[in-house]
Amino acid sequence: MEPGGCDAGPTVKAVAAVLPAGGSGERLGGATPKQFCTVQGRPLVSYTVRAVERVSWISDIIVVVSPENIETMKSIIEKYGHKRVTVTEGGITRHRSIFNGLKLFSENKFSNHLLQKPEVVVIHDAVRPFVEEDILLKVVMAAKEHGAAGAIRPLVSTVIASAADGCLDHSLERTKYRASEMPQAFLFDIIYQAYQQCTDYDLDYGTECLHLALKYCKTNAKLVEGTADLWKVTYKRDLYAAESIIKDSLSQQICIITDVKEAVVQVGFLLHESLRSQIKVETISISLSKRDNHLQNIFSGQCYNFVCINDKKYATEEIQQLVDMLEESNIPLLHPVVLISVHLNTSENASFSIDLEELTKMKKFAREVKRKNILVYGLLIQYKTVFGIQVTIRAQQRDSETNTIHVSNNSQLLQLQGKRNCTPASLVLIGTV
Ligand SMILES: Nc1ccn([C@@H]2O[C@H](COP(=O)(O)OP(=O)(O)OP(=O)(O)O)[C@@H](O)[C@H]2O)c(=O)n1
Numbered sequence: 001m002e003p004g005g006c007d008a009g010p011t012v013k014a015v016a017a018v019l020p021a022g023g024s025g026e027r028l029g030g031a032t033p034k035q036f037c038t039v040q041g042r043p044l045v046s047y048t049v050r051a052v053e054r055v056s057w058i059s060d061i062i063v064v065v066s067p068e069n070i071e072t073m074k075s076i077i078e079k080y081g082h083k084r085v086t087v088t089e090g091g092i093t094r095h096r097s098i099f100n101g102l103k104l105f106s107e108n109k110f111s112n113h114l115l116q117k118p119e120v121v122v123i124h125d126a127v128r129p130f131v132e133e134d135i136l137l138k139v140v141m142a143a144k145e146h147g148a149a150g151a152i153r154p155l156v157s158t159v160i161a162s163a164a165d166g167c168l169d170h171s172l173e174r175t176k177y178r179a180s181e182m183p184q185a186f187l188f189d190i191i192y193q194a195y196q197q198c199t200d201y202d203l204d205y206g207t208e209c210l211h212l213a214l215k216y217c218k219t220n221a222k223l224v225e226g227t228a229d230l231w232k233v234t235y236k237r238d239l240y241a242a243e244s245i246i247k248d249s250l251s252q253q254i255c256i257i258t259d260v261k262e263a264v265v266q267v268g269f270l271l272h273e274s275l276r277s278q279i280k281v282e283t284i285s286i287s288l289s290k291r292d293n294h295l296q297n298i299f300s301g302q303c304y305n306f307v308c309i310n311d312k313k314y315a316t317e318e319i320q321q322l323v324d325m326l327e328e329s330n331i332p333l334l335h336p337v338v339l340i341s342v343h344l345n346t347s348e349n350a351s352f353s354i355d356l357e358e359l360t361k362m363k364k365f366a367r368e369v370k371r372k373n374i375l376v377y378g379l380l381i382q383y384k385t386v387f388g389i390q391v392t393i394r395a396q397q398r399d400s401e402t403n404t405i406h407v408s409n410n411s412q413l414l415q416l417q418g419k420r421n422c423t424p425a426s427l428v429l430i431g432t433v
């Protein structure tokens with residue numbers, strides 16, 4: 001579908017992205033290039049690829065890596081289920097790597113990787129993992145209008161020039177200057193023609209794609225204010241900062257799994273509403289099937305909190321299936337995974353008819369999986385279809401041994417202790433039924 005139809009995509013024929021990932025990361029130090037350093041068990045480049053592939057209107061993603069890392073990159077794509085990604089060989093400098101990435105789209109009769117030439121191409125460093133759709137859309141729309149566009153940020157330090165003797169020659173008025181960040185976007189023909197005209201000096205010493213568009217295509221890029229999290233991982237401290245940001249985000253998402261359609265609409269909406277300022281809720285209505293790519297992608301996205309909603313009593317089998325799928329997806333379980341099995345009981349009789357045998361089975365199962373760093377909680381929710389009444393659910397007691405929770409309809413926040421070292425995944429089940 002041409003982007004810009006019903007979704008919020010740009011009114012652009014086709015958009016592609018080139019992610020330069022061919023550097024050696026000298027300033028970070030260490031044997032592993034920084035883009036392949038793992039953060040929470042996952043290579044940094046995979047976070048950037050996932051951020052870009054989440055943008056549905058970006059049709060192709062080219063990751064440019066050094067020759068010796070081609071196979072490593074391909075295995076990362078395979079392991080984390082990345083889609084629409086093509087790997088190509090980088091060059092000895094960043095500009096040469098970017099140029100190689102662009103060549104895959106050119107009408108080059110020798111290239112056997114011809115992909116649809118995009119109208120607009122995004123260029124984004126693979127070591128800038130915190131890129132969001134919003135800024136990508138802004139630079140693409142600006143590039144469509146101006147020919148080129150790039151994200152900028154206020155300078156943190158003042159820029160100075162030193163004289164030959166190593167002393168201060170002059171300083172620049174900081175308010176008049178900005179730091180050039182990524183993503184950047186270009187009409188493909190403009191940036192490709194600019195690269196084709198580059199001198200070796202440009203390719204070997206240049207650091208600014210916007211400059212090439214100006215120098216060779218007389219195109220003044222539109223500058224787009226970016227957010228603070230567009231920074232580039234350059235030094236070791238940047239990797240530590242990226243780790244803490246990623247760690248925090250991992251504890252801030254919940255995946256809701258159910259095949260009870262109306263339930264997911266109700267609970268999914270209500271969870272979004274009640275939690276949206278605190279936690280990212282990914283709601284899917286799904287029957288647990290091993291072949292489901294969506295669920296596999298959520299696993300590989302390292303989601304650690306799952307709410308399984310069913311109207312069957314004690315869906316231990318479903319939870320067992322989810323545990324099996326989690327284990328088979330071999331995502332690094334760096335933190336306890338929280339599985340909450342929610343049983344919606346709409347039977348008329350108000351009392352909880354708890355089947356002790358089933359409950360014992362659930363407790364035994366919870367004890368077993370706890371050894372695998374998976375915490376299973378059970379929620380029994382009795383609700384009547386009374387419209388317009390805000391029904392809030394309360395944790396009445398929690399069996400600390402197996403985290404089984406019985407609830408009744410009073411109001412209290414269900415504070416479920418999530419993963420150690422992370423913000424507790426708090427869960428509020430509020431039902432307007
Ligand atoms: N020959 C190169 C050099 C850099 N890059 C990529 O360009 C981005 C930004 O470059 P930079 O931060 O300078 O990365 P490195 O060159 O790896 O870092 P250093 O200068 O510290 O070695 C990174 O994603 C890097 O992998 C590239 O694709 N090809």
Ligand SMILES: O=P(O)(O)OC[C@@H](O)[C@@H](O)[C@@H](O)CO
Pocket residue numbers: 094125180181182207208209210232234
């Ligand atoms: O200069 P480095 O190779 O560290 O990184 C490239 C950066 O210069 C570049 O990403 C932005 O400044 C925008 O062009």
